[in-house]
Amino acid sequence: MTQDIETIGIADLFGPPSPARDRTDARIMAAASGIGFMAVRDFPGDAWLTPDNRGRLLRIFALPDTEKQKLLRWNFDRTRKNVYRGWFPLQPKAVSYKEGIDMGPDIADTAGISGSDDPLCEPTPLPTEDALPGWRAAAADYYRAMETVGNALMRSIARGLGLPETIFDPYFEHGISTLRLIRYPLRDANAGVDISGPDFSVIHKGETRAIIGREHADSGFVTLLAQDGVEGLQAKNLAGEWIDVPPANGTLAVNFGQLLERWTGGGVRATRHRVIAPKTIRFSIPFFYEPRVDAEIAPLPMSSAEAFEPFLYGDYLWESATNFVEMSGIKHLRQPRRAKVS
Numbered sequence: 244m245t246q247d248i249e250t251i252g253i254a255d256l257f258g259p260p261s262p263a264r265d266r267t268d269a270r271i272m273a274a275a276s277g278i279g280f281m282a283v284r285d286f287p288g289d290a291w292l293t294p295d296n297r298g299r300l301l302r303i304f305a306l307p308d309t310e311k312q313k314l315l316r317w318n319f320d321r322t323r324k325n326v327y328r329g330w331f332p333l334q335p336k337a338v339s340y341k342e343g344i345d346m347g348p349d350i351a352d353t354a355g356i357s358g359s360d361d362p363l364c365e366p367t368p369l370p371t372e373d374a375l376p377g378w379r380a381a382a383a384d385y386y387r388a389m390e391t392v393g394n395a396l397m398r399s400i401a402r403g404l405g406l407p408e409t410i411f412d413p414y415f416e417h418g419i420s421t422l423r424l425i426r427y428p429l430r431d432a433n434a435g436v437d438i439s440g441p442d443f444s445v446i447h448k449g450e451t452r453a454i455i456g457r458e459h460a461d462s463g464f465v466t467l468l469a470q471d472g473v474e475g476l477q478a479k480n481l482a483g484e485w486i487d488v489p490p491a492n493g494t495l496a497v498n499f500g501q502l503l504e505r506w507t508g509g510g511v512r513a514t515r516h517r518v519i520a521p522k523t524i525r526f527s528i529p530f531f532y533e534p535r536v537d538a539e540i541a542p543l544p545m546s547s548a549e550a551f552e553p554f555l556y557g558d559y560l561w562e563s564a565t566n567f568v569e570m571s572g573i574k575h576l577r578q579p580r581r582a583k584v585s
């Protein structure tokens with residue numbers, strides 16, 4: 244049986260305790276512990292999920308190259324100081340064929356982390372107000388809206404696990420969530436890359452489709468993904484089949500990260516996903532809801548919890564995130580803040 248991805252209205256998560264909220268919690272936990280993907284709708288800030296409003300953020304891709312280059316990260320431009328936040332350009336030879344920007348909490352002024360020497364807390368290089376009037380304010384509003392949704396899902400997951408609903412709260416004060424804007428152009432057939440190989444293409448519904456987003460699981464707690472109405476995202480279901488994640492307006496696709504999978508001893512599933520090439524250019528806006536950099540992750544007080552050695556979120560994230568192609572070549576720039584007990 245192919246299990247579909249459920250769409251769940253989450254308005255009740257923003258109200259007082261009620262039987263309706265309990266039912267929503269149960270549906271979320273069923274998705275989290277089952278297929279590991281869901282779509283959510285009906286929440287404060289859902290007005291963002293229209294083509295016009297997403298377009299207010301995606302305007303950044305229309306900047307001239309000279310303006311985008313000012314935002315590049317150190318691994319793409321050695322004159323830059325930012326290593327973790329900022330612009331990643333297209334990598335024509337990589338499986339993932341995308342460009343975009345990673346932004347941190349400083350854009351929404353929720354940071355309280357300035358002055359830190361941790362690259363995970365560095366400020367985000369942003370276009371000037373003159374280059375893109377009104378854009379910064381829109382990005383800040385969107386960031387705050389997604390923090391609110393992430394927070395509501397985090398509490399719902401706590402309740403769904405049978406834990407106090409505030410158990411995760413302290414971990415997320417001054418969290419380092421990432422707002423990412425992605426553009427996947429059509430692959431240039433003359434780029435000198437043979438995309439017929441198995442790494443670069445798959446058969447889907449009898450058709451050969453290029454891969455533009457390499458198969459992976461996300462690193463963080465929960466990911467809130469706005470798609471632009473263009474298909475391409477696929478999730479691996481429990482039977483190991485790739486199923487399409489519908490890009491419906493008014494919904495966010497939600498998947499769970501490896502941090503949460505580890506924290507819950509596999510109770511929540513960090514589902515693998517990938518992007519196959521649609522016929523048109525594609526944009527997406529993932530928001531990775533994440534704890535504070537110095538959060539100590541230790542086994543949860545649940546009877547089913549498996550023992551593991553506590554670790555710092557920042558150490559774990561750096562190890563994981565720097566394996567992605569857009570973060571290549573920077574692993575050596577941050578040392579673990581806590582030595583492993585051997």
Ligand SMILES: O=C(O)CCC(=O)C(=O)O
Nearest residue numbers: 425456461476518527529
């Ligand atoms: O573009 C998409 O739809 C998915 C992006 C994604 O999986 C990611 O950035 O982690």
Ligand SMILES: [Fe+2]
Nearest residue numbers: 459460461516
């Ligand atoms: Fe992802």
